[in-house]
Amino acid sequence: MTSLDDIDVTVLKGVGKALAETLAKLGIHSLQDLLFHLPHRYEDRTRVISMGQLRIGDVAVVEGEVMKADLVMGRRRSLQVTLKDSSGFLVMRFFHFNAAQKNQLSEGARVRCFGEVRPGRAGYEFYHPEYQVNPPPMPSQGEATLTPVYPLTEGIQQPRVRSLCQQALTYLKRYPIRDWLPASIMAQYQLPGISEAVALVHSPPANAPVHLLMEGRHPAQQRLVMEELLAHQLSLLKVRQQIQAREALPLLPTGDLPERFLDALPFRLTGAQRQVMTEIRQDLSQPLPMLRLVQGDVGSGKTVVAALAALQTIGAGAQVALMAPTEILAEQHYQNFKGWLEPLGIQLAWLSGKVKGKPREAALAAVASGEAAVIIGTHALFQGDVHFNRLALVIVDEQHRFGVHQRLALREKGVGGTLAPHQLIMTATPIPRTLAMSAYADLDTSVIDELPPGRKPIETIVIPDSRRDDVTDRVRKACMAGRQAYWVCTLVEESEALQCQAAEATAEELAERLPDLKVGLVHGRLKAAEKAEMMDRFKQGELDLLVATTVIEVGVDVPNASLIIIENPERLGLAQLHQLRGRVGRGEEASFCVLMYHPPLSQNGKARLQALRDSQDGFVIAEKDLEIRGPGEVLGTRQTGMMQFRLADFERDQGWIEPVRAMAPQLMGQPDRVDGLIRRWLGERTRYGDV
Numbered sequence: 001m002t003s004l005d006d007i008d009v010t011v012l013k014g015v016g017k018a019l020a021e022t023l024a025k026l027g028i029h030s031l032q033d034l035l036f037h038l039p040h041r042y043e044d045r046t047r048v049i050s051m052g053q054l055r056i057g058d059v060a061v062v063e064g065e066v067m068k069a070d071l072v073m074g075r076r077r078s079l080q081v082t083l084k085d086s087s088g089f090l091v092m093r094f095f096h097f098n099a100a101q102k103n104q105l106s107e108g109a110r111v112r113c114f115g116e117v118r119p120g121r122a123g124y125e126f127y128h129p130e131y132q133v134n135p136p137p138m139p140s141q142g143e144a145t146l147t148p149v150y151p152l153t154e155g156i157q158q159p160r161v162r163s164l165c166q167q168a169l170t171y172l173k174r175y176p177i178r179d180w181l182p183a184s185i186m187a188q189y190q191l192p193g194i195s196e197a198v199a200l201v202h203s204p205p206a207n208a209p210v211h212l213l214m215e216g217r218h219p220a221q222q223r224l225v226m227e228e229l230l231a232h233q234l235s236l237l238k239v240r241q242q243i244q245a246r247e248a249l250p251l252l253p254t255g256d257l258p259e260r261f262l263d264a265l266p267f268r269l270t271g272a273q274r275q276v277m278t279e280i281r282q283d284l285s286q287p288l289p290m291l292r293l294v295q296g297d298v299g300s301g302k303t304v305v306a307a308l309a310a311l312q313t314i315g316a317g318a319q320v321a322l323m324a325p326t327e328i329l330a331e332q333h334y335q336n337f338k339g340w341l342e343p344l345g346i347q348l349a350w351l352s353g354k355v356k357g358k359p360r361e362a363a364l365a366a367v368a369s370g371e372a373a374v375i376i377g378t379h380a381l382f383q384g385d386v387h388f389n390r391l392a393l394v395i396v397d398e399q400h401r402f403g404v405h406q407r408l409a410l411r412e413k414g415v416g417g418t419l420a421p422h423q424l425i426m427t428a429t430p431i432p433r434t435l436a437m438s439a440y441a442d443l444d445t446s447v448i449d450e451l452p453p454g455r456k457p458i459e460t461i462v463i464p465d466s467r468r469d470d471v472t473d474r475v476r477k478a479c480m481a482g483r484q485a486y487w488v489c490t491l492v493e494e495s496e497a498l499q500c501q502a503a504e505a506t507a508e509e510l511a512e513r514l515p516d517l518k519v520g521l522v523h524g525r526l527k528a529a530e531k532a533e534m535m536d537r538f539k540q541g542e543l544d545l546l547v548a549t550t551v552i553e554v555g556v557d558v559p560n561a562s563l564i565i566i567e568n569p570e571r572l573g574l575a576q577l578h579q580l581r582g583r584v585g586r587g588e589e590a591s592f593c594v595l596m597y598h599p600p601l602s603q604n605g606k607a608r609l610q611a612l613r614d615s616q617d618g619f620v621i622a623e624k625d626l627e628i629r630g631p632g633e634v635l636g637t638r639q640t641g642m643m644q645f646r647l648a649d650f651e652r653d654q655g656w657i658e659p660v661r662a663m664a665p666q667l668m669g670q671p672d673r674v675d676g677l678i679r680r681w682l683g684e685r686t687r688y689g690d691v
């Protein structure tokens with residue numbers, strides 16, 4: 001039977017080759033794709049608003065008579081059309097216009113237009129509004145419908161997408177969309193059928209409750225939201241299923257490498273580390289690829305666990321790749337691992353985007369020949385020219401920085417043939433449990449829920465930046481007493497270049513004000529070698545104070561550093577602050593974290609810094625963050641691109657997370673439904689999941 005999936009968009013009137021190509025950029029090829037290109041919001045154009053009632057920022061329809069239309073020269077030439085109705089005036093301003101438009105909008109013409117109110121020279125203005133001259137009568141209140149607003153790409157405008165969707169809807173009667181949800185689920189949650197839901201969101205009937213639609217809470221929208229969340233969950237489970245359909249090299253614990261490593265450590269593993277190690281050891285010895293996430297708070301000792309997993313792999317004669325999200329962190333892992341493994345006779349290789357020429361060739365050769373048993377680096381490890389000899393374990397540190405796609409790219413580099421590498425993902429816990437379960441549905445989870453003994457709590461102090469002098473003095477005292485300190489400059493949303501400049505300026509200023517101290521500086525724009533040297537000097541105690549951008553956020557480990565100053569903490573997320581603070585409190589000394597904010601703080605800002613002051617438990621802080629900021633922000637989807645939804649909104653729709661998580665495994669046994677749902681919602685993006 002023909003389905004909407006098989007009907008090309010070119011059957012629609014007005015869709016030629018050029019438009020089809022534009023639509024393809026939106027992932028739209030078939031009529032079904034088009035119908036799943038869903039409005040992400042609505043505009044209420046059902047009522048004409050009196051001009052006298054408009055406020056800045058309103059998005060509204062107004063109607064009036066043209067009083068005058070002038071060409072205005074100003075900084076940019078524009079056409080300024082003044083409309084009036086019985087209550088007031090409004091200016092429509094066009095920077096691009098043609099002669100016909102200008103003639104049409106002449107004095108006395110009746111115009112209805114739709115736009116967003118902005119303040120202008122001549123009163124309130126609409127820039128480039130959609131407008132109609134001599135408009136037809138407005139539909140009566142009972143007939144008016146909301147106007148859907150669609151995601152766009154270059155080369156296509158709202159009205160075009162709207163009319164294409166309306167055309168596509170006419171095919172729905174003959175070719176209904178397959179309903180992949182089991183009837184039992186639809187009944188349980190009282191959800192409308194899929195065709196009905198799709199038709200409604202593209203073309204909401206006049207009697208549909210406006211407020212529900214505007215908020216995305218209409219049952220038709222919720223049906224689609226749930227389906228989308230379910231499709232994402234299924235795609236993760238499917239990735240897992242596909243990976244585990246392949247075999248892995250079973251890495252039986254043989255030899256004495258782990259024991260020799262543990263004997264050389266100056267401490268004993270915590271109970272939690274041992275527990276997690278048992279789980280990993282068990283996974284690795286299976287002929288099935290391990291897919292394990294190790295969550296553990298900052299400082300809980302994930303690196304040692306990673307090293308033990310690496311040793312089990314090396315002991316079985318295979319290779320390990322360890323990947324970290326930043327150059328500094330990767331470099332530090334490299335130094336740590338080198339210190340631990342070289343004495344055991346193990347060779348390591350280092351690779352980042354900045355390793356070029358001869359050193360790169362040498363590293364690649366050592367990896368390809370198997371001479372290097374461990375390769376450590378940044379995402380440069382994904383690159384095509386990296387060939388492994390016998391890769392059997394991939395360790396990814398701080399995976400929330402990577403997208404799921406990158407993680408999957410590495411597994412293609414497995415032992416060769418049909419064998420897939422084992423995967424160990426390590427993350428601090430910036431994600432509350434419920435969200436984590438859904439974001440990491442493809443992974444088994446272990447938690448290191450215990451800090452090494454003897455950790456002193458970090459005292460956190462929140463003060464305004466008007467007390468900068470006191471803070472500087474505190475740094476001086478700590479360093480004179482033999483401690484070391486970090487000073488973190490933040491400037492989010494500005495360019496990296498600006499961040500680095502700010503850090504440079506701060507370092508200069510501090511060096512001047514603290515002439516007794518040796519001040520160092522690290523930021524993202526330094527060469528890898530410079531960064532490594534600076535970090536090394538700080539680690540060796542040659543520098544007292546390290547001024548840094550947030551590049552030091554993750555992983556950096558210098559136990560003698562017991563004071564960290566964070567400027568403008570109000571600009572950072574709680575998880576990030578918690579990570580930064582975790583740079584101290586690693587040694588014997590009492591440690592301090594000074595959060596030096598720029599007043600005034602919002603209510604929200606106050607609550608967040610207070611949460612940080614009151615707790616040192618990453619889970620508690622993450623939960624608090626969730627409470628204060630909502631899940632969308634906490635997951636930081638925009639930055640990581642980890643999960644991008646068409647309709648679903650973690651905040652509004654969190655009620656679905658749990659039911660969807662429970663539902664997904666039950667559906668997995670029905671590949672039609674699973675594939676149908678994934679293709680429908682993730683479309684081209686599912687290709688990464690192909691094996």
Ligand code: ADP
Pocket residue numbers: 267268269270273296297298299300301302303304452453555557559586
């Ligand atoms: P994270 O989980 O944040 O990556 P690390 O692995 O960097 O933590 O460990 C933090 C510090 O704690 C390091 O200096 C590490 O050597 C030390 N450490 C790890 N495990 C233990 C332990 N069981 N006892 C004492 N110190 C430990």
Ligand code: MG
Pocket residue numbers: 302303554555
């Ligand atoms: Mg770490």
